[in-house]
């Protein structure tokens with residue numbers, strides 16, 4: 488017992504000694520680090536000053552964070568077209584509940600028109616809203632029989648023959664483009680039939696080698712109000728020219744864009760616009776003609792992030808090479824989006840243009856090389872890739888996996904010079920370095 492007390496005493500004294508040394512050494516340290524002419528009061532003052540500065544910085548970064556959050560929320564609302572919390576008044580957009588939107592199917596000599604008709608019938612929500620008018624060129628009997636098998640059993644499907652199947656006289660150099668002359672002639676007849684003979688107000692145009700998504704009709708019915716409301720639009724298209732899965736956001740089937748580049752391949756046209764185009768309608772290459780801003784008075788089209796059509800026509804008027812290089816890989820949308828229930832006012836020019844510029848030019852600038860080499864996804868969720876001439880545009884487009892061609896100086900899918908795509912998990916805006924001043928027809 489006595490030994491234990493002794494031991495405890497020694498341990499206790501040891502501990503006190505250690506405590507004493509430790510405390511003393513910290514005092515020595517402190518006194519070393521403080522210059523001699525500083526007293527405690529000064530230290531307190533400095534600490535207080537530091538505290539204030541930290542507080543200031545904190546509130547600064549908090550308000551910045553709030554601003555970023557607000558901006559993000561606004562952009563999200565715009566993109567989602569969310570009607571619930573943005574105070575959207577449905578009466579603001581024209582009522583299209585009773586509209587009739589016929590489908591004009593352009594056919595010639597391919598019996599596979601059956602595949603297209605099968606899908607139109609399968610996904611058509613109602614016959615009264617979407618009567619189907621097949622216009623057949625080429626006088627090909629086997630194809631006519633296929634079409635007839637549909638019209639015989641369903642009065643909402645009708646067929647008309649293009650009456651003038653004569654050869655179009657062409658100079659030797661243009662003979663190889665004969666097909667394009669026939670297509671333009673057929674379109675002119677078919678559209679006059681729909682608007683003048685049948686007196687429709689608008690039409691959805693499809694070609695005989697197109698598959699459609701299940702929400703194809705819902706897409707055109709939902710977006711039709713935009714065409715009525717916004718005089719700076721002349722068409723709605725189901726097609727994204729940069730619609731490969733590597734360059735689109737597969738999680739955003741509801742996302743739509745404006746474009747200055749006529750996409751074709753499933754599109755809506757209004758009677759007023761046809762009456763304006765018809766007297767000037769070209770003899771050939773009507774689609775490229777519609778891509779010249781002069782012919783459409785600089786108006787734009789709506790296009791989806793994910794295409795609502797897919798072309799299976801490898802063999803046709805143009806060469807199959809383009810099909811194998813691009814068209815085969817295009818993604819057809821698989822989700823059903825209820826466009827008729829969505830607020831699409833973010834696509835109106837008065838909302839879209841301002842929001843586009845402020846969004847795009849506030850983003851960090853990356854090179855196309857960085858986009859394809861830095862880690863997938865994460866921060867930042869969106870970047871801007873700049874270009875300053877046709878060459879730098881094409882270089883960036885190639886690197887990102889986009890189409891790099893121009894028509895009348897307009898890059899595919901461009902809107903006011905800006906091309907939007909989605910690469911390796913982030914939104915990428917390919918945008919002019921200097922403020923956009925219109926397209927340059929010498930590009931391309």
Ligand code: UD1
Pocket residue numbers: 593594595596624625666667669670673693694695696751752772773774775798800802803804805806814
């Ligand atoms: C390409 C375009 C097509 C456009 C055409 C006109 C793609 C994938 N396709 O045609 O959208 O309309 O250029 O510049 O970009 N047809 C006739 N008469 C004819 C030959 C064809 O009416 O003598 C019809 C076909 O039935 C079809 C359409 O014209 O509906 C296009 O013909 P197609 O053979 O598919 O040509 P593409 O090379 O795809």
Ligand code: MN
Pocket residue numbers: 694696798800803
């Ligand atoms: Mn085709």
